[in-house]
Amino acid sequence: MAETGALALQGIRVLDFTWIHAGPSATRILSDQGAQVIKVESNQALAVVGGPSSNTARGLGQRHNWNAGKRSISLNMKTDAGKNLARRLVAVSDVVAENFSGRVMPSWGLDYEGVRKIKPDIIMLSMSGFGRSGPWKDRVSYGQTLQAWSGFTNLTGFPDTRPSGPASAYSDAVGGMTGAQAVLLALIQRANTGLGQWIDVSQMEAMSTLLGPLALELSANKSNKTGVQRTGNRLSHGGGALHGAYRCQGNERWVAITVFTDEEWGSFVNAIGSPAWASEDRFATVDSREEHADDLDTLVESWTLNQSAEAAMQLLQTAGVAAGVVQTGEDMANNDPQLRERGTFQQVPDAAGVLRTIERAPYKLSRTPGSVTRGAPEFGADQDFVLSEILGLSDEELAEAAIAGAFD
Amino acid sequence: MDLSGDLGVYCGKLLADVGADVIKVEHPGGDAMRRTGPFVADAAPMENSLHWRHYNTNKRSITLNIETSAGTDLLGKLAATADVVLESFQPGYLSAKGLGYDHLSEANTGLVYASLTPFGQTGPYRDYKASDLVGFAMGGYMYVTGWPDTPPNKLWGLQAYQTTSNRAFIGILIALFHRLATGEGQYVDVSMQEAVATTTEHVNTTYNYTGESAIRCGFRHGGQFIATWQCKDGYVSITTNTAKAWDDLRAWMERDGMAGDLMDEQYNDRFILRGEHGAHIEELVEAWTLTHTRAEITEWGQANHHPWGPVTTADELLGMEQHWERGFYLVPPGEEELVYPGSPYKMSENGWRLNSLAPGIGQHNHQIFCEELGLSAEDLQALISDGVV
Numbered sequence: 001m002a003e004t005g006a007l008a009l010q011g012i013r014v015l016d017f018t019w020i021h022a023g024p025s026a027t028r029i030l031s032d033q034g035a036q037v038i039k040v041e042s043n044q045a046l047a048v049v050g051g052p053s054s055n056t057a058r059g060l061g062q063r064h065n066w067n068a069g070k071r072s073i074s075l076n077m078k079t080d081a082g083k084n085l086a087r088r089l090v091a092v093s094d095v096v097a098e099n100f101s102g103r104v105m106p107s108w109g110l111d112y113e114g115v116r117k118i119k120p121d122i123i124m125l126s127m128s129g130f131g132r133s134g135p136w137k138d139r140v141s142y143g144q145t146l147q148a149w150s151g152f153t154n155l156t157g158f159p160d161t162r163p164s165g166p167a168s169a170y171s172d173a174v175g176g177m178t179g180a181q182a183v184l185l186a187l188i189q190r191a192n193t194g195l196g197q198w199i200d201v202s203q204m205e206a207m208s209t210l211l212g213p214l215a216l217e218l219s220a221n222k223s224n225k226t227g228v229q230r231t232g233n234r235l236s237h238g239g240g241a242l243h244g245a246y247r248c249q250g251n252e253r254w255v256a257i258t259v260f261t262d263e264e265w266g267s268f269v270n271a272i273g274s275p276a277w278a279s280e281d282r283f284a285t286v287d288s289r290e291e292h293a294d295d296l297d298t299l300v301e302s303w304t305l306n307q308s309a310e311a312a313m314q315l316l317q318t319a320g321v322a323a324g325v326v327q328t329g330e331d332m333a334n335n336d337p338q339l340r341e342r343g344t345f346q347q348v349p350d351a352a353g354v355l356r357t358i359e360r361a362p363y364k365l366s367r368t369p370g371s372v373t374r375g376a377p378e379f380g381a382d383q384d385f386v387l388s389e390i391l392g393l394s395d396e397e398l399a400e401a402a403i404a405g406a407f408d
Numbered sequence: 409m410d411l412s413g414d415l416g417v418y419c420g421k422l423l424a425d426v427g428a429d430v431i432k433v434e435h436p437g438g439d440a441m442r443r444t445g446p447f448v449a450d451a452a453p454m455e456n457s458l459h460w461r462h463y464n465t466n467k468r469s470i471t472l473n474i475e476t477s478a479g480t481d482l483l484g485k486l487a488a489t490a491d492v493v494l495e496s497f498q499p500g501y502l503s504a505k506g507l508g509y510d511h512l513s514e515a516n517t518g519l520v521y522a523s524l525t526p527f528g529q530t531g532p533y534r535d536y537k538a539s540d541l542v543g544f545a546m547g548g549y550m551y552v553t554g555w556p557d558t559p560p561n562k563l564w565g566l567q568a569y570q571t572t573s574n575r576a577f578i579g580i581l582i583a584l585f586h587r588l589a590t591g592e593g594q595y596v597d598v599s600m601q602e603a604v605a606t607t608t609e610h611v612n613t614t615y616n617y618t619g620e621s622a623i624r625c626g627f628r629h630g631g632q633f634i635a636t637w638q639c640k641d642g643y644v645s646i647t648t649n650t651a652k653a654w655d656d657l658r659a660w661m662e663r664d665g666m667a668g669d670l671m672d673e674q675y676n677d678r679f680i681l682r683g684e685h686g687a688h689i690e691e692l693v694e695a696w697t698l699t700h701t702r703a704e705i706t707e708w709g710q711a712n713h714h715p716w717g718p719v720t721t722a723d724e725l726l727g728m729e730q731h732w733e734r735g736f737y738l739v740p741p742g743e744e745e746l747v748y749p750g751s752p753y754k755m756s757e758n759g760w761r762l763n764s765l766a767p768g769i770g771q772h773n774h775q776i777f778c779e780e781l782g783l784s785a786e787d788l789q790a791l792i793s794d795g796v797v
Contacts, residue, residue, distance in 0.1 A: 008586040021609065033582050061613030112756075129715075131754065134733040139710050143609075144634045145717040148645035153636060154719045155564035157554065163643060163719060164626050165636060166563050167552040168609035177574045177607075182753035184581035185426060189757060191588045197757035205736045206752045211725075212565045213446070213462035215737065218726050219747035220448045220458060228722035233541060233562050237445045237459065243541060245550065245559045252623075254560055256545035322526075322537040324546035326560045329615025329622055332548045332605055341531035344602050345612065357616040362602035363579030364528070366509075367594035368586050 007034025008368040012187065015040060015086075015093040016070065021143065021169055022127055022203060023099035024066035025176030030095070030183060032361050032370040037070040038093075038386055040086065041379055042077060043408060064356040067376035068348055073387070074380035074407055081404030083108050088391055090118045095183055099127035099175075102137055112198040121196035123186040127179050131202030141203070143169030150207040151214070158232035174210060175203035234293065241289040242268075242296055245326050246304040248312060254326035255304055255312040262286065264321055271319035272303050333357075350375035383407070409433060409487055410467065412496040414441065414540070414566070415600060416524040417463040419573035420494055423580070424466035425751070427759050428492070431776060432467045433474075433483070436795060438769040448746070454769060461766045462748065469767035470776050471797055478796045480505045485781060487512045487519070492580060496524040499534050509595040519593040520583040524576050528599030538600060543568035547604025548611045555626040568604050575603040635690075636719055637697040643719035644702045646693075646709070653714045654678035657693075660708070666696040738762055773797055 012035040016027045024039075031037040075082040086108065090096060096115050098105055105111045105126070112124045126132055129141030144165065147153045153165030182199040190196055208215075214228065228236065233244040233256075245254045259265050262285070269278040277283070277299050282292045289296055304312055309325040316323035325331060332339055339345070344362070347355040356375040387393045393401070401407070410420035410432045424430035432439070438454045441463065447456040473479045484507060487493055493512065495502060502508050509521040523529060526538030527546075544550045544562050554561030579596040587593055605612065614622040627636040634647045648654035658675070661667035669675075670692055675685070697705065702718035709716030720728070726747055731737045736750045740762050751760035777783045777797065791797040 006586070006590075008582045029578060057617040058610065058614055061617035062610070065613050130730055131734055134730045136730040139717075140713055140715045141717065142634060142647045142649055142715040144636075144647055145645050145715040148636060148643075148719045149717040151720045151722055151725050152564055153645065154643070154721050157561060158558055161555055161558055162627065162638065163636060164554050164558075164561060164624075165719075167554075167622075167625065168549075168611065170563065170567070170607070170609070173607040173609055174574070177571075177578060178752045180578055181422070181574070181581060182755060182758075184578065184585060185753075185758055186755060188581065188585055188588060191585070193757075195757050197755055199756075199758075200754040201752075202734070202736075202754070204730070205734070205750070205754075208725075208731065208736065209749045209752045210565065210567065210570050211749070212570070213458040214565070214722065215726065215747045215749050216448075216458040216462055217446045218722065219739075219745060220446065221745075230564075233559065236564065239444065240539070240541075243539075245541075245545065245561075247559070254545075254551070256542050256550065256560075258539040258541050260539075317533075317536045320537060322539045322542045324536075324538060324542040326545040326551045327548045328551050329548060329611045329620075331621075332612065333615050336546075338527055338531045338533040338601065339605065342528055342599060342602060344605055345616070357612075359606045359612055361579075362575050362599060362606045363582075364597040365579055365583055365594055366596075367592060368582065370582075 006368050007371065008365075009187075010034040012036070012095065013093045014038065014095040014097060015089050017096070017098040017100065017105075018127070019099065021062070021066065021172035022175030022179065023097060025173065026125065026127065026179030026183070027070070027097050028066050028068060029176065029180035029361070031069040032372055033368065034370070035095075038089065038382070039067065039070050039072045039377065040089075041072055041074050043074060061357075064348075064350065064375045065358045068358045069372045069374060070377055071382035071386060072377035072380055073383050076405055076408045077108055079405040079408070081401045081406035085387070085391070085401060085406055086110065087118055089386070090115050090122065092390060093119065093122065094187070095123045095125060097125040097127075097179070097183070101140060102128065102132055116196065119196070121190060121194060123183060123190060123196045123199070125179050125183050125199045125201065127175055127201045127203065129202070130204050132200045143172040146171040146203050146207055150204055151211060152207060155228070155230055155236075157230045159230050163230060171203050171207050174206050175201060178203075178206040238290065241286070241293040242300050243293070244297055246297070246301045248304050248307055248309040250308065253309040255307070255309045255323055256326055257300065257316060257321065257323045259289075259321065260286070265289065267319045268316065268321045271316055271321060275299075275303070346372065348372055348375045351378045351381060380407075409490045409493045411502075412494050412524060415496040415526075415569050415572055416494050416522075416576065417441065417573070418570050419522070419524065419576045419580070420467060421463050421465060422573065422577045423492065423494075425760055425762070427761075430467045431486070431772070432464055432469045432767065434469055434471045434769060436471045436473050436770075436797065438471075442769070461746070464766035465748070466761075466763055467767060468772040468776065469770055470773050471770035473796050474505065474507075476794070476796050478791065478794065480507060482777070482781075482791075482796070483507060484512070486776070488516050490516070491518070491520065491584070493519060493521045494524070494576075494580075495522070499523070499525055499529045513593055517593060518587055518591055520580055520587065520596065521593070522576050522580050522596040522598060524572050524598045524600070526600045528602065529597045533601075540566045540568040543572070543600035543604055546601045547608065549604050549608045552608070552611055552622045552624055554624050556624050558624075560624065568600055571607050572598060572600040572603040575606075637694050639697040639705060640699065640701045642702055642721065644697060644705045645717050645719060646697075646705065647715045648678045649715060651678055656712055656714065661692070661696045664696060664699065666692070666699070668692045740765060770797065
């Protein structure tokens with residue numbers, strides 16, 4: 001038996017050309033489990049989030065969060081010498097990952113056809129906004145573009161306000177999870193069959209999947225018009241009243257509360273001291289509470305306004321009602337005993353030994369929990385390790401590559 | 409074995425859609441999700457839920473009352489042959505019935521057993537309850553979503569549940585890969601709160617690296633010049649991710665005679681929307697976007713390699729040619745009327761497929777209990793009479 005703490009992906013090498021959120025977050029998932037992830041960066045490339053000049057505080061945070069534990073080398077892929085070194089790295093890798101526009105990898109001879117000639121059982125992960133086929137394959141996107149295009153933005157918000165959409169790049173996080181899932185599936189399949197494969201992740205498709213049964217709903221009952229609209233904090237498919245965020249004591253403090261069944265309603269009413277309004281007929285059943293949900297929300301808020309969000313959560317949870325503080329970044333980092341106990345955040349040293357806070361994988365595996373021991377690498381920090389130790393280049397070969405501009 | 413409720417049902421689908429033989433264990437009378445609307449008109453109650461149909465593709469169904477000792481006994485026998493057990497009961501519930509990881513892995517050492525719960529198996533909140541909304545709130549995503557002058561907002565649909573399932577699927581795949589090499593199974597403990605908290609992109613890094621909590625910014629992304637503008641026929645998403653994109657946008661407004669003073673040097677920084685001029689710029693940009701359609705802005709932006717796109721309404725979704733062209737939208741045989749979303753990943757050797765539609769209640773009781781577990785037809789009939797199956 002392997003000892004607890006073994007790394008499930010030890011021995012897997014990932015050549016990582018990805019940039020911006022979705023790509024690096026996919027490969028960090030692999031890195032956490034022991035895969036050796038070599039980020040290929042370039043002085044010539046646009047400096048973006050996750051790239052060499054992420055020097056704003058937030059950019060620094062994202063660089064460490066998405067690239068912790070990885071190695072970095074710098075190659076000038078505009079030179080033959082740079083491309084040649086990249087090909088030699090493909091030959092000793094298990095996975096190649098990229099999320100460029102569709103023109104880039106073929107221009108280096110490193111599209112799937114190219115890399116499988118170098119390493120027949122290679123697994124290649126290509127992530128893009130719309131996928132690498134179809135009429136929209138050359139369209140470009142950011143996370144917010146995909147959220148808008150896929151329908152999420154229009155459906156997120158209150159019915160009487162304009163759409164807000166997801167506040168952050170949900171589609172990038174989704175793309176990262178989806179890309180990592182596909183690589184893991186491909187690694188399992190390769191272990192069974194010996195075959196590599198090409199993975200073409202369309203982040204648009206990954207997002208559309210998460211609209212759940214909406215496509216079914218739009219096509220059901222021979223009607224392509226449903227008038228499906230934003231529902232604020234209510235469920236689009238009904239059920240649940242109360243079901244929302246309620247203002248509490250203090251500045252911008254809120255508690256989220258949901259009640260579905262009569263039993264939960266009874267517990268809720270008891271917990272808040274059985275106010276007179278709670279026994280009104282219009283709140284007596286699941287259906288009638290839903291019908292009068294707006295009034296109910298106002299009355300519930302008259303109670304929460306005199307509570308701290310934390311006290312309201314604890315009181316209701318003790319009564320068995322689902323309730324939780326609408327937590328801020330500060331709440332999660334400093335005030336949440338659950339996240340602290342679970343070790344959701346971790347500190348790792350950067351190259352200068354400064355401790356940097358990163359997120360930990362949100363699944364706890366009893367035997368192969370994974371491990372991160374250092375922050376993101378400095379740009380090109382692992383040149384010697386990768387070229388000398390992994391590729392075994394002699395000093396002479398390194399000098400030749402340098403003269404040929406491979407590292408410019 | 410998919411014993412899960414709403415929190416894990418999507419994880420079961422992810423496994424089933426790539427070829428795992430997923431057995432959905434329903435309570436006699438049917439899973440609660442079967443009562444979740446919207447419904448398809450021409451099917452019987454409990455068979456007409458579109459949530460049920462979507463989240464249970466490619467699964468088989470048995471019914472089992474695990475509140476009875478005969479039920480727990482049968483479940484134990486089935487789990488002895490399982491590769492993965494997926495469950496979302498409150499912590500300790502299955503252990504109390506002798507069906508916890510420690511019990512089942514004793515004989516089945518390769519078992520991967522995944523528990524999906526609101527807050528995980530440990531910690532002071534382990535027994536707290538949470539719905540999708542509460543998970544979204546406690547994970548820090550809700551506070552930043554919406555407008556500064558509205559309450560915090562959820563995302564459309566059941567994103568906290570689905571994120572938990574997406575994260576759990578990753579954990580299960582890692583465990584299965586490890587099992588291929590060693591034969592060892594393991595326990596996978598997934599918390600919805602943590603799954604959401606690590607999917608927020610900027611919430612944790614903003615606080616941890618600046619000391620300020622991120623706030624709600626409405627149509628803007630984290631205060632950057634990524635925003636959704638009203639136009640002639642709806643809304644359009646314009647991202648000025650590069651200096652050229654911002655310059656191109658200003659130049660187009662200028663050509664239309666609507667740039668106001670935006671061509672001034674003081675507006676050269678594309679991040680200017682964050683600053684004191686934000687309201688002034690917003691007013692000018694939206695006065696201009698209102699004179700164009702989504703398609704005009706999208707096509708011109710895309711032609712110039714800028715990530716601009718329409719805010720698609722729900723009623724437009726089934727018209728997206730890219731989804732049809734790539735085979736993402738599927739109309740399965742036997743379900744001519746319904747459009748299903750397809751694979752989240754296209755893989756050249758992977759068999760993602762829609763082989764069978766969501767099962768009827770206990771549709772595979774005979775197949776699984778008799779043909780596979782070896783009960784006689786009389787045994788099964790007795791279990792049915794006793795309310796166990």
